[in-house]
Amino acid sequence: MINKIDIRRTGWSLFILCLLFVGIQSCKENDSVSSDSIPNLGGYKPAGNPTIDAWIKKNLTEPFNVAVKYQYDPFEVDFMKNTTPAKEEYVIPTMELVKQCMVHPYLKNSDSAFVKRIIPKLWVLIGSGQYNDNGTVVLGQAEGGNKITLMDVNKYDKSRQFVQSSNYTVQHETAHILHQTRIFSPQFKYVNPEYYTTTWHNYPDKEAFDLGFVRNYAMASAEEDFVETIVYLLVFGQKAYDDLANKSTPAGKNRLKIKEQLVVEYFKDKWNMDFRQLQVDVQQGINGYIAGNQS
Incomplete structure (x- = not known):
């Protein structure tokens, strides 16, 4: 009787091993992994807008060595929070506001070397604000003097209230860079x-x-x-x-x-x-x- 139980258990174990082997073989044969690039995980760059890119190059990159990232990347902000992409039609007006209301005033009161020193080299534009659990909202942030993230870009208009509010965010992050320096x-x-x-x-x-x-x-x-x-x-x-x-x-x-x-x-x-x-x-x-x- 003992021998019968041992034989049954041995046979059942072999059967399970055969099923696992077949399952592994079928996965290898039927499930292929795509070789396409995965967005935002390296080796991927969203297509830019030629008009926007040309404006950025002429007005910010060439004179001040500044790059602007307006293509949406959730990993540029807290990806646990819901944010939206910046609309392309607001990219140039937003950065023109930065240029006229922050860059040029500092340029007039110093020189290009100073502006190149204190202006962040990367500006990231996000369409919405980043809302916190305590009811507050993040409208901008500076990181190590090298990057500024501007949020709520999609609310753009030319009213005094919006222009002052947007410039407030820009000046705030710039002032952080000054005192950190x-x-x-x-x-x-x-x-x-x-x-x-x-x-x-x-x-x-x-x-x-x-x-x-x-x-x-x-x-x-x-x-x-x-x-x-x-x-x-x-x-x-x-x-x-x-x-x-x-x-x-x-x-x-x-x-x-x-x-x-x-x-x-x-x-x-x-x-x-x-x-x-x-x-x-x-x-x-x-x-x-x-x-x-x-x-």
Whole structure:
């Protein structure tokens, strides 16, 4: 009886091995792997638009060694978040905005060597914003001084609100590159260190104003505060900044004016640049762009 059980088990094992062998053989014979390139995994480059590519080459690549990636690649952003491609008709207007409202003002107040040094070499355009779980949205980001990602490109229009908002993102990421290249005075970090918080999004802008910040996001860290102060002064101008300070509390106004002075000194001491003139040139760039003047 024992011998019979052993024989049956042995026969059943052989049968299973034969099935596995046949299955492996059939996979080898019938399932072939395609040799076509897989998008975004190397060796693949989406076709560009000749008109767009020619404009980028003439206006950005040749003078400043800048590349613009407008073909959609989800791995350029957080691929766990839903984002959409940038529409081609908005690529040139978006980068023209960058050129007129950021590049040229800095060029006027320094030289081409400075601009080549601080301008990121890769610009990535994404059609939508990148939404976070806490309800905030990412509209741009800078990476190591070499790359800037601009999002929400598909909402493009020539209204003052959109142009200022878009330039705000551009100037914000550019200012990050500046302070990452040459650090700002430690004094800035001690103007109101007790109010920096990771839950900045829980504070209304009005409360942030009263505490001495240009908006709630500036409360995220001293670095963001420094950058936001620069950008508000450049994009909205001196009068808007003064109005904001005057509407704040006495303590908030004092902090805002101290931060303003530290920004002016930073540009003078670290970059030998007149920040007041840069303000004027950014404002002229914005107004000229909205009016349709080509730089």
